Amino acid sequence: MRFAFLAAASVLAFAAAPAVAAPAVPAAVVQQDVTDAELASYAAAEEGVRAVQAQVQGQITAEQQAAMVAAIEGAGLTLDRFNAISQSVQAGDEILAARLAVARAPESPAGSVGATATDAELGQFATAMAAVRPIAAQLNGAAPTAEQQAAMAEAIASSGLALERFNAISGALAADQRLQARVALAAARSDG
Template identity: 55%
Template sequence: MRLTMIAAVSAVALAAGAAQASAAAPLTAVTQATQYSDAQLQAFNTAMTAVRAASPTDGTAPTAEQQATMAAAIEAAGMDITSFNALATAVSTDEVLQARLAVFATPESPAGSVAASVTDAEVAQFAAAMTAVRAAAPTGGAAPTDEQQTAMAAAVSSSGLALDRFNAISGAVSTDDRLRARVQLADAQD
């Protein structure tokens, strides 16, 4: 059981790296994402926070005491070690699971803020519009041409969002971690 805990800690490190350098997820990874409920992911997130806190920070293998602390944290979160390790492995290869966990790891948007008022449908519309806007935008920091500006405006318009709502969401995404995580999840689900 102690060795599986070490494997879980290693999987956590892989998940962090995979989130930054994620390639296109295979179809099986997308299927995996749908088999984990929000409650399971929330329990995993709670356990992972405690496991990270108990893990050695110098890259060495955890001591028996640290392993016991990690195992207790996993069980306190309502998971068994086998399920935790399986989910850690799935997270390390599945960008949708990584994005879902990122949403759980961020605090709620402040009540009454633009970010808090953004619906799931608007998040999906915004994510789709941003993909199209990025494709039409100039590269290298150049100013957009008239044609590029027209294409970017058309991308926003075709998303179903009004330009002022798109701009409000865009401003909120830059300052609100939760909304940014929700948009990244919508991108990953595409």
């Protein structure tokens, strides 16, 4: 039996005894068809598959394959659904990959900026960042001129996000993986 487990970061290929036929790989899924619950299950299944993969030396055994399938099914997915999601992520579905990154990230601490930020605010933040980034790139580490400060403030204001909230989200990003993933998802959605 041969399974191709595809993860967002790398392809995990497992091959076993050639006497068993390979299952057909399902067609890629459309990211809107994948629920958040399925992505959480997928992330959990990946962990189980990787744990088994770490034990593989040479060719995969039937027991190791069974353990990988058990990890996938134990997480609440069928093998076909797991492979379909994997295939879509590997095919370059940026929004699905960004949603998966959110599912993989630990929860933001209760009461933190990341925990209280709404999807709408993060969409506004991503829009503001896209407008501010070219201005900031011109600075090369120097302090912004009054004109550049005004342009950045206008870009933030035109996003609909208050400057104070923009600064709070910006300040919280470095320490909050979930917030980083949610901002990346908002940016992917605004690009797509």
